[in-house]
Amino acid sequence: MIAARESTTQGLVDSDLECVTRVLAGDLNAFEAIVRRWQGPLVNMAWRFCRDRGRAEELAQEAFTRAWRGLATWRREGSFSTWLFALAANVFRSELKRFPVATLPIEEITEPSHAPSQQDELERQSFKDGVRRAVLALPIRYREPIVLFYFHEMDVAAAAQTMKMAEGTFKARLSRGRELLRRRFPHLQEKSAGAAATILKTGRET
Amino acid sequence: MERKTELDTIERILASEEVLVPSSGFASAVMERVREESAAPPPIPFPWKRAIPGIALAVGVFGWGAYEMMRSASAMTISLAPIHLSSATLTGLESTGWVVLALGFSLLAWRFSLRLMGRAGLL
Numbered sequence: 001m002i003a004a005r006e007s008t009t010q011g012l013v014d015s016d017l018e019c020v021t022r023v024l025a026g027d028l029n030a031f032e033a034i035v036r037r038w039q040g041p042l043v044n045m046a047w048r049f050c051r052d053r054g055r056a057e058e059l060a061q062e063a064f065t066r067a068w069r070g071l072a073t074w075r076r077e078g079s080f081s082t083w084l085f086a087l088a089a090n091v092f093r094s095e096l097k098r099f100p101v102a103t104l105p106i107e108e109i110t111e112p113s114h115a116p117s118q119q120d121e122l123e124r125q126s127f128k129d130g131v132r133r134a135v136l137a138l139p140i141r142y143r144e145p146i147v148l149f150y151f152h153e154m155d156v157a158a159a160a161q162t163m164k165m166a167e168g169t170f171k172a173r174l175s176r177g178r179e180l181l182r183r184r185f186p187h188l189q190e191k192s193a194g195a196a197a198t199i200l201k202t203g204r205e206t
Numbered sequence: 207m208e209r210k211t212e213l214d215t216i217e218r219i220l221a222s223e224e225v226l227v228p229s230s231g232f233a234s235a236v237m238e239r240v241r242e243e244s245a246a247p248p249p250i251p252f253p254w255k256r257a258i259p260g261i262a263l264a265v266g267v268f269g270w271g272a273y274e275m276m277r278s279a280s281a282m283t284i285s286l287a288p289i290h291l292s293s294a295t296l297t298g299l300e301s302t303g304w305v306v307l308a309l310g311f312s313l314l315a316w317r318f319s320l321r322l323m324g325r326a327g328l329l
Contacts, residue, residue: 028237028244035233043228057232064236065243131219150220181216 016080023071031071035064038081042088048147049092050101051136059095063088085162089148093140101136134184135177142177149174252320268313272306279303 015033022030042063046056067087074083135146148159160170279299 028241031240032233032237035236039228039232039236040225043232044223044226047226048223053226056226057229057235060228061232061236061239065239068240068243128219131216135220146220150223154221178216182214185216 017076020071020074020080023068031068034067038084039064041081042084045085045088045148045151046092048151049096051132052101055101059092060088062095063091066091082158082161085158086164089144089162093144097140131181131185134181138177138180142173142180145170145174146177146181252324265313268306268309272310275303275306 015037019030019033023034039060042060043056046059046063047053050056050059063084067084070087074080135143138146144163145159148162149156152158152162156167156171156174159174160167163170165173
């Protein structure tokens with residue numbers, strides 16, 4: 001199973017390298033393969049930054065266009081996905097600075113008085129939306145580490161690389177961001193408060 | 207696996223994000239834009255050869271102006287006691303100095319932004 005996954009990953013790497021080489025040689029169609037391969041991750045990443053489907057696609061499109069323009073700047077020693085995600089995060093950051101997402105200040109996002117019941121799907125959904133809106137309302141220096149940490153499935157190293165930031169700094173900001181969220185939603189800490197610390201120590205949730 | 211159960215509610219919500227599927231025309235839209243950009247003529251480069259003499263002249267004029275201002279200001283300061291310039295005149299001179307300084311900074315900022323644009327390939 002692991003061998004199969006490794007060979008798939010290696011296949012993607014080879015494929016990215018091959019496509020980039022072809023694009024740089026003037027074959028524009030090879031870029032379409034890159035777009036088709038990475039459109040899902042990039043649109044999802046953008047979605048987490050703005051929570052607006054249309055805008056997420058616009059942002060992802062902008063990121064792909066910039067990637068196409070700057071393809072020659074990809075240093076082959078790093079993985080293509082790392083380079084692409086870092087570029088996309090940069091694009092999303094600057095675009096959202098120009099036209100910020102309309103959010104309430106975090107202080108105005110109301111916390112439900114109790115955790116949602118397992119039976120009420122609607123209540124649970126609105127509750128989840130509230131937490132996600134609160135993430136968007138965080139100051140950008142704490143918002144981005146949280147968004148990227150969960151986008152990278154709790155892989156601190158990958159998320160820190162995407163932000164082009166030292167892991168220590170990343171962990172500090174992530175921790176502070178979570179702390180702000182927990183303060184906003186104090187009733188939701190029914191489980192171990194040490195969970196975040198455990199994950200931060202190991203670097204990756206399994 | 208054990209750690210998963212330790213996650214508090216906020217963690218669980220953030221970790222369990224639904225996956226968004228890009229719309230069917232997304233890749234085509236990106237490729238259309240890329241093709242448009244590749245077909246567009248390259249941006250006209252900044253005419254440095256023509257601009258350099260003008261820039262040099264402007265820098266020279268500004269520099270000379272600043273030098274003359276400073277020189278006349280210092281000469282006036284030395285002979286302040288006998289001339290007894292009014293405070294309004296002194297204020298005016300000081301303001302002129304600041305204007306010259308601001309112009310100098312503007313020139314530097316303009317040059318710096320041009321350089322940045324050049325590095326980004328926009329010129």
